[in-house]
Amino acid sequence: MGDITIKELAQKLNVSIATISKALNDSxxxxxxxxxxxxxxxxxYNYTPNPNASSLRKKRSNTIxxxxxxxxxxxxxxxxxxxxxxAQNLGYHVLIYLTYESFYKERLILNDIKNGRVDGVLMxxxxxxxxxxxxxxxxxxxxxxxxxxxxxxxTETAKVVTDDYQSSYKATQxxxxxxxxxxAYLSTSKHLMISNERKDGYLQALKEHHxxxxxxxxxxxxxxxxxxxxxxxxxLQQEDRPDGIIASIERLTSTIYLVCKELGIxxxxxxxxxxxxxxxxxxxxxxxxxxVSQPAFEMGRTAASILFKALQKKKLNIKNEKIVIPSxxxxxxxxx
Amino acid sequence: MGDITIKELAQKLNVSIATISKALNDSxxxxxxxxxxxxxxxxxYNYTPNPNASSLRKKRSNTIxxxxxxxxxxxxxxxxxxxxxxAQNLGYHVLIYLTYESFYKERLILNDIKNGRVDGVLMxxxxxxxxxxxxxxxxxxxxxxxxxxxxxxxTETAKVVTDDYQSSYKATQxxxxxxxxxxAYLSTSKHLMISNERKDGYLQALKEHHxxxxxxxxxxxxxxxxxxxxxxxxxLQQEDRPDGIIASIERLTSTIYLVCKELGIxxxxxxxxxxxxxxxxxxxxxxxxxxVSQPAFEMGRTAASILFKALQKKKLNIKNEKIVIPSxxxxxxxxx
DNA sequence: GTGAAAGCGCTAACAC
DNA sequence: GTGTTAGCGCTTTCAC
Numbered sequence: 001m002g003d004i005t006i007k008e009l010a011q012k013l014n015v016s017i018a019t020i021s022k023a024l025n026d027s028x029x030x031x032x033x034x035x036x037x038x039x040x041x042x043x044x045y046n047y048t049p050n051p052n053a054s055s056l057r058k059k060r061s062n063t064i065x066x067x068x069x070x071x072x073x074x075x076x077x078x079x080x081x082x083x084x085x086x087a088q089n090l091g092y093h094v095l096i097y098l099t100y101e102s103f104y105k106e107r108l109i110l111n112d113i114k115n116g117r118v119d120g121v122l123m124x125x126x127x128x129x130x131x132x133x134x135x136x137x138x139x140x141x142x143x144x145x146x147x148x149x150x151x152x153x154x155t156e157t158a159k160v161v162t163d164d165y166q167s168s169y170k171a172t173q174x175x176x177x178x179x180x181x182x183x184a185y186l187s188t189s190k191h192l193m194i195s196n197e198r199k200d201g202y203l204q205a206l207k208e209h210h211x212x213x214x215x216x217x218x219x220x221x222x223x224x225x226x227x228x229x230x231x232x233x234x235x236l237q238q239e240d241r242p243d244g245i246i247a248s249i250e251r252l253t254s255t256i257y258l259v260c261k262e263l264g265i266x267x268x269x270x271x272x273x274x275x276x277x278x279x280x281x282x283x284x285x286x287x288x289x290x291x292v293s294q295p296a297f298e299m300g301r302t303a304a305s306i307l308f309k310a311l312q313k314k315k316l317n318i319k320n321e322k323i324v325i326p327s328x329x330x331x332x333x334x335x336x
Numbered sequence: 337m338g339d340i341t342i343k344e345l346a347q348k349l350n351v352s353i354a355t356i357s358k359a360l361n362d363s364x365x366x367x368x369x370x371x372x373x374x375x376x377x378x379x380x381y382n383y384t385p386n387p388n389a390s391s392l393r394k395k396r397s398n399t400i401x402x403x404x405x406x407x408x409x410x411x412x413x414x415x416x417x418x419x420x421x422x423a424q425n426l427g428y429h430v431l432i433y434l435t436y437e438s439f440y441k442e443r444l445i446l447n448d449i450k451n452g453r454v455d456g457v458l459m460x461x462x463x464x465x466x467x468x469x470x471x472x473x474x475x476x477x478x479x480x481x482x483x484x485x486x487x488x489x490x491t492e493t494a495k496v497v498t499d500d501y502q503s504s505y506k507a508t509q510x511x512x513x514x515x516x517x518x519x520a521y522l523s524t525s526k527h528l529m530i531s532n533e534r535k536d537g538y539l540q541a542l543k544e545h546h547x548x549x550x551x552x553x554x555x556x557x558x559x560x561x562x563x564x565x566x567x568x569x570x571x572l573q574q575e576d577r578p579d580g581i582i583a584s585i586e587r588l589t590s591t592i593y594l595v596c597k598e599l600g601i602x603x604x605x606x607x608x609x610x611x612x613x614x615x616x617x618x619x620x621x622x623x624x625x626x627x628v629s630q631p632a633f634e635m636g637r638t639a640a641s642i643l644f645k646a647l648q649k650k651k652l653n654i655k656n657e658k659i660v661i662p663s664x665x666x667x668x669x670x671x672x
Numbered sequence: 673g674t675g676a677a678a679g680c681g682c683t684a685a686c687a688c
Numbered sequence: 689g690t691g692t693t694a695g696c697g698c699t700t701t702c703a704c
Binding site for chain 1: 430453477
């Protein structure tokens with residue numbers, strides 16, 4: 001048994017294909033009786049319209065793409081959930097693409113979806129991305145894009161972010177209040193807005209507390225666990241080692257804990273730790289972890305809502321605005 | 337600037353649309369010179385074929401669907417990564433659908449992709465799913481499906497699983513060797529093969545060690561954290577409470593740890609814990625967690641490979657076989 | 673080796 | 689309120 005087409009269904013029901021099409025799109029030109037008849041036929045013969053034909057003709061695919069660096073990460077998997085739940089409600093389909101933090105892949109992906117495959121894009125840029133030509137190419141094709149978390153500042157569209165500067169400032173302040181004198185900030189990308197905002201919040205708090213510049217320590221980490229392990233080993237082995245750490249990404253948590261274990265550094269006794277993280281195991285870590293928890297699901301939902309609203313209004317120029325959903329500093333044992 | 341079509345490109349290059357189509361599909365009927373010319377034009381005018389038109393005509397979409405219960409879960413997010421990485425290499429697109437453990441949603445989703453939207457499906461069934469009519473409907477449309485982890489036993493196709501029975505047996509044995517006398521098994525779904533396999537492995541190990549039936553404790557948990565919390569509270573408050581726990585799903589880990597904290601039960605002193613889990617925070621939990629680690633990424637990769645191989649051969653009847661990729665028991669402090 | 677033309681399954685404009 | 693028909697952008701015979 002293959003697919004039944006609109007033509008075959010029309011023959012069986014003794015109506016024209018136009019009538020079926022209109023009935024299914026709930027056109028008001030069709031009588032209630034006919035609609036009922038068509039619907040019954042659809043059920044009986046198990047008819048589903050071919051989306052390729054429909055998309056080709058309508059010039060809309062009812063599909064969006066979500067382009068993110070990674071998915072095995074609590075922030076992105078939760079955000080994805082927020083997006084998918086809304087898409088499912090509205091009858092949209094979701095294509096997922098992972099960039100693995102590669103600008104090259106990101107470019108290939110956007111190029112691959114620029115022609116009719118999707119109606120819109122939700123995106124969090126890779127840590128390598130610093131130029132937006134590939135994004136412009138999408139918008140030139142009238143494909144709206146909404147950023148979440150890692151945004152492209154220069155692109156004029158909606159950006160759903162959290163209060164990175166503020167929450168990093170507060171996190172730093174929390175460590176200072178706990179008596180830290182030498183706080184290190186672990187960064188990853190130099191390009192990413194969020195990374196820089198977090199760094200700036202950190203630096204601002206230090207300045208306000210008159211921490212001298214020699215105790216401003218920004219450590220550049222990478223995407224490779226082994227490399228990061230070595231870097232942190234070095235950091236925590238030095239004479240003048242930090243007594244507090246703010247990690248700008250979740251993935252660093254394990255590395256920090258493991259290095260401390262290896263070097264016999266007690267958390268929080270000798271080192272207090274805060275991570276930007278959505279790990280739901282944070283409360284049961286050893287010690288439980290103080291986190292800056294980002295509203296991942298909510299950010300996903302919000303970004304998706306904005307995009308879908310624009311798509312449904314065919315208003316493809318999305319207002320250039322920043323929607324800020326605050327993060328929460330959850331204090332736990334690692335900063336006691 | 338809108339999309340450039342094959343027709344427009346043909347005019348600019350002074351060739352027919354057929355020539356362009358053939359050149360792009362690398363047909364041998366086209367001369368090298370013409371191919372070069374077409375490719376140059378494609379680059380110059382930034383032409384991308386419209387996938388809807390192409391799919392409609394070719395009757396293949398170069399797209400697969402992945403249908404899973406959940407994504408904010410280390411097993412599924414890692415499996416998704418395995419799948420996506422292969423798909424990206426082969427030029428396939430990946431639609432993601434979450435069932436949220438609902439059979440109803442699962443049915444709607446499969447119904448929605450049965451007509452030309454996808455060439456194949458990778459799936460892990462919901463915990464509610466016990467009948468396979470919706471899956472049969474897909475296969476009647478010649479859409480191949482490969483299961484991974486949570487398989488539909490009765491459907492004749494490839495199934496990529498881990499050695500659930502064996503690994504649960506080993507986990508139980510490990511607890512017995514550690515001196516546990518009363519081991520509880522935390523189950524979720526009654527329908528899921530994996531759940532029953534794991535339960536059977538557990539029971540078999542108990543039998544072989546002549547543990548009397550009153551110490552065989554299978555606890556039915558749910559998808560709701562609050563409910564599970566109550567159930568575990570009750571379990572661990574009873575006079576004759578277990579001294580070992582095997583949790584069949586990752587999500588229960590936090591609940592177990594939190595209940596123990598609340599009740600003042602020491603892990604591993606008073607209760608030893610093993611979870612089927614891929615948490616990469618397992619080593620840094622308090623105490624670090626003994627896990628049955630499933631080869632999630634590998635399972636995703638394998639399932640995807642089988643599906644793509646079938647698609648490329650147009651051999652849509654996939655051999656009914658079970659590919660078993662073993663899990664690993666990683667011993668840590670929680671069972672010391 | 674290249675081009676003309678039919679047609680994939682649908683929607684929308686227009687006719688009745 | 690329903691039907692006829694053109695055509696979305698591509699691929700694939702089939703001529704030449």
